[in-house]
């Protein structure tokens with residue numbers, strides 16, 4: 292030890308000229324020598340530290356460094372440690388790096404410390420650089436990091452990048468930025484990123500890349516343009532995080548949420564999403580709705596396996612024919628294709644299906660489909676409306692026998708032109724009194740005979756064929772021709788009622804009336820005049836109004852007044868289609884109603900549903916409580932007939948009693964019933 296002391300003392304002069312703080316310790320860390328520069332930097336004088344455990348590192352920290360210390364002792368080469376935080380005697384922090392070199396003096400292992408100061412404890416202006424250094428350090432450990440020069444060539448890549456991209460450091464330097472992306476869309480992305488960097492903007496997003504071996508991986512990327520402070524040149528710093536696993540999971544979830552598992556086509560949710568994107572982008576497209584005709588019959592003929600085959604094969608044909616179009620399965624046998632292609636091309640799919648039949652067990656299955664083409668933005672402007680319009684078109688196509696793809700505009704044009712034809716020809720028919728009245732008998736339960744018949748309009752046109760009242764009446768109401776139909780029916784009914792009375796078997800005639808007719812203030816006058824014209828007693832006329840009529844009448848005093856006047860004359864009013872609208876006690880009390888007709892929709896399934904029986908029973912009780920007669924219409928079977936009688940109906944109408952027939956044919960029905 293003495294000898295060591297001597298060496299140190301003689302060396303003192305030499306070492307004290309080194310412009311860095313230095314110290315020498317034993318292998319246990321006891322300070323042997325402390326330089327003058329160390330005194331200046333750390334504030335401890337040599338007498339204070341020599342023979343002590345070095346004072347400026349806290350003890351628990353030095354314990355943590357035990358492993359490194361051992362390494363220092365064993366090594367022959369000097370070891371450099373970056374960024375130590377030490378404390379001066381005054382308690383200030385000093386950032387230093389240290390070079391440690393172990394040496395043996397006099398058989399004693401010693402360690403020489405040489406400190407380099409990062410910053411002086413007093414001045415702060417280099418703290419920024421220090422912070423940057425630690426940020427860079429942190430980034431380097433968590434991100435893939437590459438630097439690209441102004442030409443787009445890689446100048447640096449960190450370990451994480453090399454590990455993921457499988458490049459070696461030597462090979463990757465000098466490669467172009469574009470080489471890191473897959474061909475096609477990847478290159479497009481690379482161009483976007485590059486343009487952004489070139490215009491000095493940070494780019495951020497997820498993007499697909501390729502490894503050296505051509506495998507793809509996904510990263511979340513932040514690309515930052517940087518100006519080098521040394522020479523003002525630009526370079527680009529690219530930070531990336533591998534998100535391949537996350538992306539894979541996401542795709543999997545999307546698969547579950549957006550893909551139809553049976554056909555692998557997208558499902559309705561995905562379609563809705565895509566359509567709203569198209570709409571947002573103001574893209575023009577046709578929304579083609581395809582529906583396999585009689586799918587359920589086809590399916591029943593075979594088994595579940597062939598059902599799957601059928602669907603898969605059908606989907607395959609759609610994909611082949613409508614290449615590059617978006618195809619979705621929206622129902623069991625319903626599909627939607629989004630395409631910019633023309634109508635004739637879309638319709639060509641029918642021929643394509645014929646040319647490429649689907650075979651199940653070596654038999655070609657005759658598949659026919661119905662389709663509707665609705666265009667955006669010409670025909671409809673939202674997903675919901677596109678769907679609705681398609682359903683309406685398909686419905687129409689199916690009614691016409693299926694096997695056709697029709698565009699919405701065409702089918703509505705057809706409907707429109709049919710409507711116009713009806714209006715045109717109806718004027719003629721009314722002029723020539725070409726309409727007919729059919730009479731349907733109503734059976735009075737108590738007497739078991741027929742006292743009343745309902746008058747129903749019939750129109751057989753040369754061009755249009757039979758036009759059903761359900762189609763005719765709404766058109767007539769819209770065009771105002773309902774007044775003429777009403778007048779015609781009223782005239783014919785009064786005339787006929789008078790004839791039957793004269794023949795000695797009086798029958799009450801019940802005519803249907805629309806609220807529009809009663810808005811005519813001359814309604815009372817018109818009815819009175821007609822009754823008079825044919826010498827028909829008022830009590831032989833009955834008027835059926837619907838609940839909708841009643842609801843509107845309630846708000847229109849003039850209608851109620853007219854009804855009351857007619858009632859005083861002896862004309863009875865019947866509330867038709869009872870139960871389908873807004874049956875309200877109020878208007879039952881307000882309006883002069885003497886009978887209500889339970890709608891046929893209740894009667895048609897009354898035998899199957901006990902609930903309906905209770906409901907109908909309730910309606911009958913309701914009528915009785917208000918002293919109103921109750922009739923049930925649409926009675927088709929004996930069972931219904933017996934049940935309704937038992938439930939207490941006053942009168943019954945329906946095919947079981949008699950179909951609507953001409954006045955001549957009615958006589959037969961009545962004589963058979965009334966006898």
Ligand code: C2E
Pocket residue numbers: 731746747748759760761764776777780803804805835867868891924925926927944945946947951
């Ligand atoms: P509504 O007044 O409810 O007439 C009853 C409808 O049911 C009639 O159809 C009739 O033929 C039918 N029907 C009768 N018994 C049965 C049965 O047992 N089973 C089934 N399934 N149906 C039965 P129609 O003649 O086709 O008339 C349809 C609707 O058109 C009428 O319904 C009525 O609201 C309206 N309508 C008919 N003629 C006239 C009219 O001259 N003027 C006005 N304003 N509307 C009329």
Ligand code: CA
Pocket residue numbers: 745803835867
């Ligand atoms: Ca009716």
Ligand code: CA
Pocket residue numbers: 867868888890891924
């Ligand atoms: Ca009815």
